[in-house]
Amino acid sequence: MSTPLLQLIDVSKHFTLHNQGGATLRVLDHANLSVDSGECVILQAPSGMGKSTLLKLIYASYRASSGRICVRDSAGETVDVTTASAQTLVRLRRESMAYVSQFLRVIPRVSALDLIAEPLIDSVDSDDAVKCAHDAAKALLSRLSIPERLWHLPPATFSGGEQQRINIARSLIKPKALVLLDEPTASLDRANTGVVVQLIDEARAQGSAIVGVFHDSEVGASVATRYVNVADFRGSV
Amino acid sequence: MSAPLLQVRDVSKRFGDQLALHSTSFDLWPGEILAVVGESGSGKTTLLNLIAARLRSDSGSVHFDTRDQGLQDVFKMTQAEQRLLARTDWGFVHQHAADGLRMDVSAGANVGERLMGLGERHYGRLRAAATHWLQRVEIDPSRIDDAPRNFSGGMRQRLQIARNLVTKPRLVFMDEPTSGLDVSVQARLLDLLRQLTRQMQLAAVIVTHDLAVARLLSQRMMVMQKGVVVEAGLTDQVLDDPQHAYTQLLVSSVLQP
Numbered sequence: 325m326s327t328p329l330l331q332l333i334d335v336s337k338h339f340t341l342h343n344q345g346g347a348t349l350r351v352l353d354h355a356n357l358s359v360d361s362g363e364c365v366i367l368q369a370p371s372g373m374g375k376s377t378l379l380k381l382i383y384a385s386y387r388a389s390s391g392r393i394c395v396r397d398s399a400g401e402t403v404d405v406t407t408a409s410a411q412t413l414v415r416l417r418r419e420s421m422a423y424v425s426q427f428l429r430v431i432p433r434v435s436a437l438d439l440i441a442e443p444l445i446d447s448v449d450s451d452d453a454v455k456c457a458h459d460a461a462k463a464l465l466s467r468l469s470i471p472e473r474l475w476h477l478p479p480a481t482f483s484g485g486e487q488q489r490i491n492i493a494r495s496l497i498k499p500k501a502l503v504l505l506d507e508p509t510a511s512l513d514r515a516n517t518g519v520v521v522q523l524i525d526e527a528r529a530q531g532s533a534i535v536g537v538f539h540d541s542e543v544g545a546s547v548a549t550r551y552v553n554v555a556d557f558r559g560s561v
Numbered sequence: 562m563s564a565p566l567l568q569v570r571d572v573s574k575r576f577g578d579q580l581a582l583h584s585t586s587f588d589l590w591p592g593e594i595l596a597v598v599g600e601s602g603s604g605k606t607t608l609l610n611l612i613a614a615r616l617r618s619d620s621g622s623v624h625f626d627t628r629d630q631g632l633q634d635v636f637k638m639t640q641a642e643q644r645l646l647a648r649t650d651w652g653f654v655h656q657h658a659a660d661g662l663r664m665d666v667s668a669g670a671n672v673g674e675r676l677m678g679l680g681e682r683h684y685g686r687l688r689a690a691a692t693h694w695l696q697r698v699e700i701d702p703s704r705i706d707d708a709p710r711n712f713s714g715g716m717r718q719r720l721q722i723a724r725n726l727v728t729k730p731r732l733v734f735m736d737e738p739t740s741g742l743d744v745s746v747q748a749r750l751l752d753l754l755r756q757l758t759r760q761m762q763l764a765a766v767i768v769t770h771d772l773a774v775a776r777l778l779s780q781r782m783m784v785m786q787k788g789v790v791v792e793a794g795l796t797d798q799v800l801d802d803p804q805h806a807y808t809q810l811l812v813s814s815v816l817q818p
Contacts, residue, residue, distance in 0.1 A: 342806030343809055385802065386798070387798060410780065410795050411593070433752040
C-alpha cells in the first residue's frame with residue numbers, strides 16, 4: 325500500500341471554445357496532489373478557480389489537457405484515467421469511484437427507493453440482492469429524513485433539498501474507495517447537513533479517500549483532515 | 562470483460578457522388594450502450610444500417626461474437642445466416658413502428674413470430690411467451706388478439722421492442738426509437754428501455770438526435786457530422802467537456818427546459 329489511492333501528476337486543463345473565436349481558458353496548470361485512504365481533502369479557492377474542474381478531471385468527466393491522474397482500483401491496479409478505455413472507466417466508476425454532484429439527474433418514473441438501491445443491484449440480479457439493496461436504501465432514506473410517503477415516488481417533483489439528499493444516498497449507498505464531493509450539502513438544512521457529515525465520516529472510517537468542495541466552510545472544517553488550495557494549481561507558465 | 566461483441570472496421574458508404582459515410586471503426590462491448598448522435602444527414606442511420614447488414618458497405622468488415630462460432634465477419638455470411646442472426650441474437654427497432662411490425666396481424670403473433678422462426682410450434686407456449694412480453698412492455702395482455710394498426714404510437718413502439726426482445730438478443734440496433742412520440746409517452750419508453758437493457762445485459766447501438774436520450778441510456782457516445790465521427794468517448798465526457806467545434810455547438814444549442 326505504498327502508492328497513494330489517488331495521485332495527480334502535473335495535470336493541466338485548458339478549455340478551447342471553438343465557437344467563441346477559439347478562446348482558450350487555462351483553468352488548471354501543474355496540479356499535483358496525492359490522497360491516501362482514510363483522508364478527507366477539502367479543496368479551497370474562490371469560485372471559478374477550478375475546484376469543480378479538478379473533481380471532474382478525477383472522475384474523467386473532463387479530459388485532462390496534460391498530465392496523469394492515477395487511481396488505484398479494487399484489484400490494487402493503478403489506472404490512469406486520462407488514458408484508460410471507456411470500458412475501464414465504466415468499471416472503475418462502478419466499483420471504486422463515486423461522484424456526488426449538487427444536483428440529482430432525475431430519471432422519469434423511477435422511484436426514489438429504486439434510484440438509491442440501483443448501484444447495489446447493478447451487477448447482481450437475485451431477489452435476495454434486490455431486497456438487501458432496498459433495505460439499505462430505506463435505512464438511508466430514514467437517516468436523511470425523507471418522509472416515507474415519498475419513497476415510492478419519482479423524485480422529479482421533490483424539493484431541491486430532498487432531491488439533493490436522494491442524490492447523496494444514491495452516490496454513497498455502495499462503499500467506494502474514492503469519493504468525490506462537489507458541494508453535496510448546498511441546499512440542506514443544518515440537521516440534514518449533520519447527517520451527511522456523519523455519512524462522510526463513516527465512509528472515511530471505512531477507508532475511503534475523499535476529495536471535496538464545500539461552499540460552507542464550517543461543513544468543510546467538520547470533515548476535513550487536510551486542506552489544499554486550488555489557486556496553487558495556476559502555473560505561472 | 563472478455564472480448565468485444567461487435568468489431569466494426571473501416572465501413573463506408575457512397576451514394577452516387579455523395580460520400581454518406583467516411584471510413585468508420587469502433588468496438589462495442591457486451592452490455593454496453595452506444596449512442597450515435599448528430600444532425601439529420603450526418604450519416605448516423607447509414608452507419609446503423611451498414612453495421613446491421615441491412616445495407617451493403619463499400620468497404621471494411623463487421624465482426625460479431627456469435628454464440629456458437631465466436632467472431633464471424635457478418636459481411637461474409639450468407640443471406641440465410643444473416644437473416645438467422647437478425648432474428649435471434651440481434652434486434653432492430655425502427656423509428657417508425659410500422660416498419661418493424663406486421664400491422665395487420667395480432668399483437669401476439671407479432672411477438673411470437675421470431676420464436677416460430679426458430680421452430681417453436683406449440684401454441685400454448687407461444688401464447689404464454691407473447692403474454693409475458695406484452696406485460697413486460699406494459700401492454701394489457703387482453704389486447705393480445707388486436708392488430709397493432711389499432712394501437713397508439715407509444716404502444717406500437719413498445720410492441721416493436723417486445724417483438725425484438727422475445728428471443729433474448731445480445732445486441733439491438735435502434736434508429737431514433739423515441740422520436741415522434743409525445744414527451745410523456747417518450748419518458749415511459751425510455752424508462753422501459755433503460756430497465757430492459759440493464760436486466761437483460763443488452764448491448765445496443767442507438768441512433769438519436771436527442772442528447773438527453775443519449776445521456777439517459779448510453780455509457781458511450783459517438784458524434785457524427787457530414788459522414789465523419791468527429792468525437793467519441795464516455796457520454797458524460799462528450800456532453801460535459803466537448804472538444805470538437807461541432808460537438809460544442811450541438812451541446813450549447815440544446816434548450817434546457
